Amino acid sequence: MSKLNTRNVCRYIYLLNAKIDHLAEFRTKYGTLSREQLYIIEMVAEEPGITQKTLIGRLKREQTSISRAVQKLVDQNYLIKRQHHDDMRASYLEVTEQSRETLVELEEKICEVTDDILEKLDRDEKKTLTDILEKIHI
Numbered sequence: 001m002s003k004l005n006t007r008n009v010c011r012y013i014y015l016l017n018a019k020i021d022h023l024a025e026f027r028t029k030y031g032t033l034s035r036e037q038l039y040i041i042e043m044v045a046e047e048p049g050i051t052q053k054t055l056i057g058r059l060k061r062e063q064t065s066i067s068r069a070v071q072k073l074v075d076q077n078y079l080i081k082r083q084h085h086d087d088m089r090a091s092y093l094e095v096t097e098q099s100r101e102t103l104v105e106l107e108e109k110i111c112e113v114t115d116d117i118l119e120k121l122d123r124d125e126k127k128t129l130t131d132i133l134e135k136i137h138i
Contacts, residue, residue: 016117026109028102031076038106040069041078044093045103052091078102 026033033041036059043058044050056066070093073079078099084090095103118126 026106028105030078030098030102033078033102033106036069037073037078038110040066040073041095041099041103044079045095045099048094049092052093055093 025035026038039059040055043055047054052063052066052070055070056063059066070079070081070091074081077096080094080096082092082094084092118129121129
């Protein structure tokens, strides 16, 4: 891919990210969640006992950023953080009942945000985009 095309891909990814940030502030009966906070809750719900280290790797963020986000979610009663009994540096995460309620409450809103972003794509294009994103993410 030429430098020009690579530059355009980067620009479109950045603009898509900005659009998602603009659309994705989730209000719940417990308060407002950012997109990153919601992603963390979803990841922990899908994989109970996940470590902060794993979250750092998956979200491609700095340790301090994830640690602050996790602590805020613990303080807001969305997550439970348990230290490993053999390695005090390792923390295992679980969702609370409040998180489970919030995920159910926000399911429709999450789908609406996704639909808004992808509204100009047909079914095959959505499938192709999903396949491409999965390929480059992993």
